[in-house]
Amino acid sequence: MGTTSELVFISFPALSHLALMVEMARRPVNRNNRLSVTVLIIKFPFNSKIDSNVQSFTASVTTRICFILLPQLNPSLETSAMAFLNQSVESHKADVQGAIANLSARSLPRLKGLIVDMFCTSMIDVAVKFGIPSYVFIPLGVACSDTELDFPCFANPLPATKFLPAEMFMKEDCRIFLGHARKFRETKGILVNTFAELEPRAVEALADLGAPVVYPVGPILNIEVESKKGFEILDWLHQQPDASVVLLFFRRYGSFDEDQTKQIACALDRSGCRFLWSLRRPPAKGKLEAPCDYAGSRGEGFINQTASVGRVIGWAPQVAILAHRAIGVLMSHCGWNSTLESGWFGVPVAAWPQYAEQQFNAFQLVIELSLAMEIRRDYRRDLVKGSDSIVTTDEMEGVIRRLMEREEAKEMRKKVKEASEKRKKALVEGGSRYLSLGRVIEDVCSRQASS
Template structure:
């Protein structure tokens, strides 16, 4: 059999890129006939991508995975606008086409282009796959329930001519086929509530209907209802292959040659089992000073040991990723670091997977990004949900209400560059959430989390549902290679 080459096009941004590369590793490890080229588009703001791909280059080359950096494009659209990503991906089309043509030109006679695997926000690249006459598959880096939401909203808009943005500030409870429970409009993602963003977003849903298959980073045992609802919503073939995780994590080199994260692990080694609450809000998560002080008061009053990843927000009006504080004391209540020195540690960047795996951690205050959600499930870690942006409010609702795997701190909180919550979550609310999280030791929720954790590990090994699903996907790719 000739070698089948897949071209993967991730959305720029670490959360999407890392998942896509991990999926590539699964595919090549499973079938020696596959090789993969990952085309990397570069955002003007994300410096992490370079260090991540540098660290990968040697290890993946041996595994039949190539990383190709596309030339930088200058998008004239403001990066904080609702249509930036659409324009950015669109403007990369000629580079993707050229890169694939170069691959084909340099390949041996046994090489065949088998298809494109395209990130959920890069659906415009389906056009390029069509030009090469190969099938497209979507890699969906969020939940099956969220795919259901996208498809349902798109049909409400296009078939029932409903204006989805009218749900903004609505107190309505909505029926969605991918959930058993009614969904409050207040947890819909900002992107469907804003006029300039809703249309391009729902365009992705429309295009997803036309691809050969959707590969979802979830597993049958986690979302049986949502997965079961997709066919009725007009989804193509669905392949749940998750949890697809990068559990090795990244260890960051310090300027002095040491590793960031070593001191965190040393501190955790000294704490009793399951005693520490870990607060971490993802690569884009940060809070303004008023909110930081409320979190600090809550931690101090709760009396629980804590590890807090505290990041500095980008300057007002500047669209960028948070950075570490030189001195976190400048935003914390006076004397906080001294008073909590015995029980807590405030850090900047955190090696999240390694921390969640540590026996000292007893609970996770999380923004509920989907990758973080899957990591918390893998490590059997109970979560207190405090979403910030993207589809995190929706994920928080799924975890707390639909699946019963998390407690709520503030499910409808938003810190989105296009739509921000004006309120501050009080120390009382945060403390209540932390206590509920940390003190429910033998409760139903903890039991459920442990059960789902065990299932998440079984599903990816031989005989498991995600393992079988990946096998079906590979058969489909090889049988449909032109």
């Protein structure tokens, strides 16, 4: 029998958000064969690779998940990075409305709801127009979402929190964040990429905030797809002893200027540890561009000097490498994806939050749970302006040695392995994620179709 119910997912125009949205879409479809999903993709302006990414997603998902690529629009660049992206989403509102009108016109499957990314909350208005319920998907954990979920704006129009000083709320970016947080209240539920065993107190506390129903549907990880691919660097890892390699990976937007790069190189050299370093060149100051791989002879002397114990590479899929038995420590910026992935594979973290309050909150969580050691907690790097702060060789070398050589590392590895088992139990039938996702499916499919 064919599908009778359909959900529409709307992704934020960033590849990391889209990848998690697709992974989220797999879950209800795999659980209920009467359900299908359409993912509406807003193109990131100037990104020529999105079409190939969509082709990759299409090849890896069930036939009951389809994709609609919305027209690419190029809003004005004369604004902040956050405002630029927000404007890009807003400019697609008519396209989203048209796509949903076409889906709603069919007799089957019946459109049962919209699930929108946390930065696409303006699309909630489209759901209201068509009389269908909406849910917001937060690809972060509760700890990382404090600045969104814990805003007094659920009941108070003049918020001020410990994370963002009151004087900052007049700035454009803060008004955008507050606008999204206020829209959360208009949804039927909030899907969060966490699970009860990881953040038990935070998940329970949300019930007292006056927010919609919160569904912890994580951990959402793209493990099955990524770990099947072949990478040349795996050949080198195969030759290394178990838990002997320090992985330095700061995701797609992680990059360092020359001075900071030299400090990292010196720390690795002095530690004497095996390492695998995904090194990225930052964009020119003042430009909104993605980092790129270093080219030419930059760092050639260091690479040659350490060739027997380490490798310096460009961007690489973190999951496939983290899964390898040779990885002993991850040096990370504490992004939520990295936090979940390192925990899943039982890899301790050398923690170094860099860009956002969300990363600092994830840092606090892993430190509290004894899953990480701190390198520096007060380092901040602006994606456009860069940073004048330097994390020193001594700071990094000390943490690397503690995690790789000293006795205290054994106790941390034990705790990380135990946390990894908890994550995996959440996914099996009867686990917390399994039950939470079941409640989402039941809530969506039990709703009557709009007239």
